[in-house]
Amino acid sequence: MLVRDIMTRPALTASPATPVRAAAALLGGRGFTALPVVDDDGGLLGIVTEADLLRDRIRHDPRSPLLGGELAAGGPPVRVADVMTTDVVTARTWTDVADLVGEMAARGIRSVPVVEAGRVVGIVSRRDVVDTLTRADAAIAADVRRRLERYAGPGRWSVSVHDGVVTLADPFVDPAERHAAAVVAAAVRGVADVRVVPQG
Incomplete structure (x- = not known):
């Protein structure tokens, strides 16, 4: 940040x-x-x-x-x-x-x-x-989604936030893409941590 x-x-x-x-x-x-x-x-x-x-x-x-x-x-x-x-x-x-x-x-x-x-x-x-x-989880999630959509297009990542910790669910197994998405999410104001998990 x-x-x-x-x-x-x-x-x-x-x-x-x-x-x-x-x-x-x-x-x-x-x-x-x-x-x-x-x-x-x-x-x-x-x-x-x-x-x-x-x-x-x-x-x-x-x-x-x-x-x-x-x-x-x-x-x-x-x-x-x-x-x-x-x-x-x-x-x-x-x-x-x-x-x-x-x-x-x-x-x-x-x-x-x-x-x-x-x-x-x-x-x-x-x-x-x-x-x-103390930023609201919903506001953090909305910002993370917007930034990820600009990066990879809409619908690629599933985003959830709890107590400032962002969880990104990825349908593909691409370590480079997962790392890039985590970096994008971590730059959002209020993000305490980012976790990337397989989707499904």
């Missing part, structure tokens, strides 16, 4: 001049965890996350002796440019989701902008990946 199969597009973005409060409202209102920060041409400049937006914005309780020092230090950051991260992990539309998930886990990243030709074209979040794990 490739990033293009699961990414959210178009990505909701911010500019460096976007007020921090407006960026927070975008994240909260859409349920996202990060916004790519782009220039006027859609080029990636950075990313702003929920954690970035919280930085230096939450003051201690008025009864805390720490509040005085916080107030003396001045106001909180106002613009996205003041809080965004500029060292950004990115993906391409053809990046393998398995590779991206490994990198996201290793780095503790929740969202990754997808960039093509220097412009942000989408974003992949952990939620996008988790959604593939």
